Amino acid sequence: MSGEVDTPARIFKDAMIMIYHVFRALTASVYRFFSGGELKSIKGDIVLITGSGGEIGRQLSLVLSKLGGILVLWDINTARNEETAALIKANGGECYSFTVDVRYVYIYVIHVFTYAESVHM
Numbered sequence: 168m169s170g171e172v173d174t175p176a177r178i179f180k181d182a183m184i185m186i187y188h189v190f191r192a193l194t195a196s197v198y199r200f201f202s203g204g205e206l207k208s209i210k211g212d213i214v215l216i217t218g219s220g221g222e223i224g225r226q227l228s229l230v231l232s233k234l235g236g237i238l239v240l241w242d243i244n245t246a247r248n249e250e251t252a253a254l255i256k257a258n259g260g261e262c263y264s265f266t267v268d269v270r271y272v273y274i275y276v277i278h279v280f281t282y283a284e285s286v287h288m
């Protein structure tokens with residue numbers, strides 16, 4: 168970043184912060200594993216996936232739909248996005264697909280959240 172110098176003290180501080188977060192995440196993970204804690208349910212939650220027409224986005228959308236999420240699918244590629252939507256619906260899931268260029272996401276945010284609220288009602 169401009170204006171910042173990587174001094175040994177700063178590198179040491181960043182390394183300590185990183186070690187702290189890794190240790191915290193590992194501890195929480197081990198605790199959850201042994202305590203058998205339940206995962207948060209996403210049933211009925213609205214889940215926004217960007218790039219939902221792509222390989223990762225599609226698989227993620229299908230899995231989260233099977234877990235009960237209501238999917239909002241954003242992709243610039245309408246045809247691919249509609250294929251994902253069709254797969255979700257064929258599996259009994261609920262989803263709403265939009266052709267969106269995330270580079271201009273600010274234009275869509277208001278529309279989507281307004282829409283998402285109406286879906287929740």
Ligand SMILES: NC(=O)c1ccc[n+]([C@@H]2O[C@H](COP(=O)([O-])OP(=O)(O)OC[C@H]3O[C@@H](n4cnc5c(N)ncnc54)[C@H](O)[C@@H]3O)[C@@H](O)[C@H]2O)c1
Binds near residue numbers: 218222267270
């Ligand atoms: N597939 C892998 O194994 C893998 C591994 C590591 C990282 N990645 C990265 O993860 C990301 C997704 O991977 P993938 O395999 O699903 O890629 P993909 O190309 O199959 O999917 C990307 C999707 O994003 C959409 N997209 C692109 N630009 C967009 C925009 N401006 N607005 C809205 N949608 C847009 C495309 O239309 C496409 O459907 C990529 O950045 C990829 O480099 C993938």
